[in-house]
Amino acid sequence: MKDLHDHQTADLLPEKRPRGRPRTGAAKTGAERQRAYRKQSRARDRANLNVMISVEARVSLDALARHHGCSLAEVLEPLLIAEKDKIVARIYATGAEAEQEAAMGAFFGTADL
Known part of the structure; x- marks a missing residue:
């Protein structure tokens, strides 16, 4: 047992805990967190x-998302993809193959490549 007047023996003194969450030693900067977020998004095929x-x-858009109980992205994605599919179907329904390829290149922005 420690003497009540002994303030030199540190190992027996109660250690005051710091405030907040304990440190893990692996803190990341904001840039590192953002880089990891972008990498995860790319891995999930998100842009x-x-x-x-x-x-x-x-x-x-907010009303549709609230009505369907989904996110804004979940409302937009099917609408955009359906419109793209309609245009592509219209392109392939008419014209010769060369005209179709030219129209597809113009539509997707690859005509100049």
Whole structure:
């Protein structure tokens, strides 16, 4: 047992714990966290899209997402893919093969490549 007047013996003194969550020793900077987030997004075949839309379009998008109980991306993705599929089907329904390939290149932005 330690003497009550002995303040030199540190190993027997109660150690004051610091505030907050205990350190893990593996703290990342903001840039490292962002890099990891982007890498995970690419691995899940996701791409970031930032656009400015009208207030009316945003209200509509929010309402659709709330109505279907899903995210904004889950509302937009099927709509965009369905519209693309309709255009591609229209391209392949008409014209010769060379015209179709030219139209597909123009549509997907690869005509100049």
